[in-house]
Amino acid sequence: MRRFYHDLRLKSGGPVLAVMISALSLGGGAADAAANVPFLAHQAVYDLSLLKSRGSSAIDRARGRILYNFSGSACEGYTSEFRQVSELDNGEGKTILSDLRSTSWEDADGKSYRFKIDTRMNSGEPTDVDGVAERVGDHVTVKLKRPTVKTLTLDGSTVFPTEQIRRIIAAAREGKSLLELSVYDGSDTGEKVYNTLTVIGKAIDGGQASGSPDPATSSDKMKSLTRWPVTVSYFDRDAKANSGEQTPVYAMSFELFENGVSRKLVLDYNDFVIAGAMEKLEVKSTKPCK
Numbered sequence: 227m228r229r230f231y232h233d234l235r236l237k238s239g240g241p242v243l244a245v246m247i248s249a250l251s252l253g254g255g256a257a258d259a260a261a262n263v264p265f266l267a268h269q270a271v272y273d274l275s276l277l278k279s280r281g282s283s284a285i286d287r288a289r290g291r292i293l294y295n296f297s298g299s300a301c302e303g304y305t306s307e308f309r310q311v312s313e314l315d316n317g318e319g320k321t322i323l324s325d326l327r328s329t330s331w332e333d334a335d336g337k338s339y340r341f342k343i344d345t346r347m348n349s350g351e352p353t354d355v356d357g358v359a360e361r362v363g364d365h366v367t368v369k370l371k372r373p374t375v376k377t378l379t380l381d382g383s384t385v386f387p388t389e390q391i392r393r394i395i396a397a398a399r400e401g402k403s404l405l406e407l408s409v410y411d412g413s414d415t416g417e418k419v420y421n422t423l424t425v426i427g428k429a430i431d432g433g434q435a436s437g438s439p440d441p442a443t444s445s446d447k448m449k450s451l452t453r454w455p456v457t458v459s460y461f462d463r464d465a466k467a468n469s470g471e472q473t474p475v476y477a478m479s480f481e482l483f484e485n486g487v488s489r490k491l492v493l494d495y496n497d498f499v500i501a502g503a504m505e506k507l508e509v510k511s512t513k514p515c516k
């Protein structure tokens with residue numbers, strides 16, 4: 227589910243990814259296999275808490291919630307609604323409140339992507355991003371309405387969030403452990419493309435006991451489904467590594483079900499790590515394609 231997420235360190239450029247919305251240049255067996263993935267229309271709620279803090283910018287406490295709605299089908303495209311509210315406390319009386327809202331629509335072939343993102347920090351003015359991306363020939367054209375009117379041209383290998391998740395599932399089914407993709411989700415000022423590296427772990431068969439059960443593992447709709455432990459690292463495509471390997475600006479780990487639902491979230495912002503435990507899962511009905 228791209229996966230869409232905001233960088234809580236108040237640094238611009240954090241991917242809005244929709245873990246749950248996230249998924250992937252077209253061609254080859256992976257794309258063909260991915261086309262058959264039956265995404266589940268659902269609403270999920272995740273409770274956020276501080277898992278660990280590291281470095282000089284110590285975070286003493288964190289709490290928040292993610293509300294995620296995913297709907298649509300292969301014939302009408304996929305709609306995602308995402309809201310993340312987070313509160314960070316450094317233990318010295320300074321609190322940061324972040325409120326991120328995002329809505330998007332992506333067609334089933336990964337050729338068109340519409341998005342609106344609203345970000346507010348504390349009581350400041352909201353930052354809006356609004357635009358549409360279209361795959362045309364061997365490139366992707368992005369037309370932004372906000373924050374500024376602008377047209378961008380991206381490499382044709384760039385994928386959108388739902389296509390990203392679809393390709394991750396296809397790769398997992400084929401037994402692959404690594405997947406590299408360039409992903410565009412409209413985050414930052416709408417001008418960022420992230421290079422991503424996905425590491426896929428060993429499949430967890432349906433019915434296998436979970437050490438931390440939640441509504442996904444206890445759902446009759448989900449019990450028999452295979453899932454995979456996945457870690458997606460996001461790299462700034464425009465940044466140049468001074469020496470050695472480039473450090474990701476953000477990484478996200480989760481267990482991904484073959485129908486696109488995600489559980490057991492871990493959001494790594496380098497300075498601190500947030501855990502997201504699924505509190506609620508509601509399966510929604512979907513109109514069959516004619």
